[in-house]
Amino acid sequence: MDKACYALLLALALCILSGCQSTNHQSRGQEVSTASESRYDSMSEEASLADASSQDNSIPSQNPLFLSQEYLPEYDMQNDIQRFEWFCETPLLDYFIPGDGFLWYYDKSVGKLGKLCPRPECTHDDNTCNAFLPGSFKGGGLCYYDGLLYYLSDIQTKDIMKKQQLYCGLYSLSLDGTQRNYVQDVNFSTNGFNGFFRLHRGYIYHGVINTIVAGGESQTRIIIRRQILGDSSAEAEILFEKKVEPNRGCDFFFQISGTTMYLLIEEHLITEDILQYEDLEACTIDLRDNVCKPVGSYHLEDGCLTTDMHEYDGVIYIARYNPFESLADLTAESINMVTGDWNRICTVPNKYGVYPLIGKGIVTGIGVRSETSDAERMIVIADHNGNILSELPVAMTEPQRSNREIMTNSIVKYTTNEVLILLYGEVSGVPTKETIRLSEALLSCISIFNQNGNWDSRIITP
Numbered sequence: 055m056d057k058a059c060y061a062l063l064l065a066l067a068l069c070i071l072s073g074c075q076s077t078n079h080q081s082r083g084q085e086v087s088t089a090s091e092s093r094y095d096s097m098s099e100e101a102s103l104a105d106a107s108s109q110d111n112s113i114p115s116q117n118p119l120f121l122s123q124e125y126l127p128e129y130d131m132q133n134d135i136q137r138f139e140w141f142c143e144t145p146l147l148d149y150f151i152p153g154d155g156f157l158w159y160y161d162k163s164v165g166k167l168g169k170l171c172p173r174p175e176c177t178h179d180d181n182t183c184n185a186f187l188p189g190s191f192k193g194g195g196l197c198y199y200d201g202l203l204y205y206l207s208d209i210q211t212k213d214i215m216k217k218q219q220l221y222c223g224l225y226s227l228s229l230d231g232t233q234r235n236y237v238q239d240v241n242f243s244t245n246g247f248n249g250f251f252r253l254h255r256g257y258i259y260h261g262v263i264n265t266i267v268a269g270g271e272s273q274t275r276i277i278i279r280r281q282i283l284g285d286s287s288a289e290a291e292i293l294f295e296k297k298v299e300p301n302r303g304c305d306f307f308f309q310i311s312g313t314t315m316y317l318l319i320e321e322h323l324i325t326e327d328i329l330q331y332e333d334l335e336a337c338t339i340d341l342r343d344n345v346c347k348p349v350g351s352y353h354l355e356d357g358c359l360t361t362d363m364h365e366y367d368g369v370i371y372i373a374r375y376n377p378f379e380s381l382a383d384l385t386a387e388s389i390n391m392v393t394g395d396w397n398r399i400c401t402v403p404n405k406y407g408v409y410p411l412i413g414k415g416i417v418t419g420i421g422v423r424s425e426t427s428d429a430e431r432m433i434v435i436a437d438h439n440g441n442i443l444s445e446l447p448v449a450m451t452e453p454q455r456s457n458r459e460i461m462t463n464s465i466v467k468y469t470t471n472e473v474l475i476l477l478y479g480e481v482s483g484v485p486t487k488e489t490i491r492l493s494e495a496l497l498s499c500i501s502i503f504n505q506n507g508n509w510d511s512r513i514i515t516p
């Protein structure tokens with residue numbers, strides 16, 4: 055494992071142990087350019103919305119269309135996207151925010167990548183660019199919903215300053231990037247970590263791990279809520295809430311298919327750089343009545359931590375890695391969400407000390423360390439049964455080669471047909487403006503595998 059990555063993991067472990075509140079767990083070094091320190095760290099969160107009115111709105115969960123168990127591409131959560139990627143797919147283009155504060159697009163049909171700005175005279179490198187999105191992005195998500203893009207920002211919430219700690223502003227963007235609109239405040243605390251948000255069938259779903267201060271004591275909790283999209287007067291409903299034992303680290307993962315949320319709650323204990331155990335709890339929530347049904351609890355002492363989860367056909371697939379042994383094998387597990395049966399699918403070699411990623415299969419191996427040779431820059435793809443499909447070299451641009459660049463991971467989507475990869479470069483683990491500029495310059499390679507292992511790599515100059 056490269057030093058930057060290890061330092062990040064160590065910082066993460068310390069962060070979890072110390073109850074750090076405002077650090078995002080993303081570990082990519084991408085959320086850098088526009089992020090500012092929370093000005094509200096010392097404030098505690100309050101639970102309720104203040105200005106609910108009696109405005110009458112239809113309830114999305116009762117909309118007959120939204121009771122379908124079929125996938126509705128205009129309205130459903132895109133489950134193939136990696137948890138922390140600001141990435142979404144639309145009928146024509148893929149869109150993403152790599153952490154540089156700009157909205158990028160990728161046109162797969164012609165292989166064109168760029169910032170979403172139509173002005174030819176623009177240099178696309180400052181806040182006058184159409185593609186520049188002001189604010190600090192929150193909630194680990196860029197969502198496509200019914201013809202628009204949506205994202206959360208911590209600025210310009212419509213109400214007073216104190217609300218900014220309790221609320222984010224939800225913004226919509228037209229697909230050409232020219233129309234940006236404030237939609238509503240979302241009861242999503244900026245004072246937390248592992249924030250995650252998605253849109254699904256008329257609702258904004260969001261989860262976060264945060265710390266509330268009550269009676270002079272801090273209490274860490276996982277909280278998942280939903281709010282009606284487009285109805286700023288509707289109260290957020292709490293779908294799931296769990297207080298975490300003091301000194302325990304925690305995480306959560308959810309995906310939504312049809313009318314069911316698949317939820318995995320993680321708790322672990324680290325003492326003296328040893329992961330003592332990981333506890334996982336799986337449950338489903340019926341989104342028609344919000345009833346939570348436990349599926350199973352799993353106590354693990356194999357030294358691995360869960361990094362991502364993917365639901366497919368009523369089974370959740372779980373990717374795990376060892377945070378203290380950088381080259382230990384990665385493991386993939388599955389839980390049948392009806393029977394609760396647990397299966398270890400496979401172990402996948404972790405040649406580069408990076409996180410495993412899971413979609414409609416298992417991917418690992420993007421890790422380009424400055425001391426390694428080009429020939430070692432590989433990606434490993436396995437199917438859900440653990441059969442390794444491909445071990446293929448990662449395409450590099452010439453600047454990446456000559457700088458012997460550390461590439462941060464970014465496999466953002468693993469569907470039945472393809473693995474979509476964005477590569478980001480970074481000079482060190484410390485994000486600086488210079489690093490950001492260099493990263494932008496190096497964001498010039500997008501690669502697609504199909505599942506047969508054919509490598510359709512495109513080197514693109516934005």
Ligand SMILES: [Zn+2]
Binds near residue numbers: 172
């Ligand atoms: Zn521009």
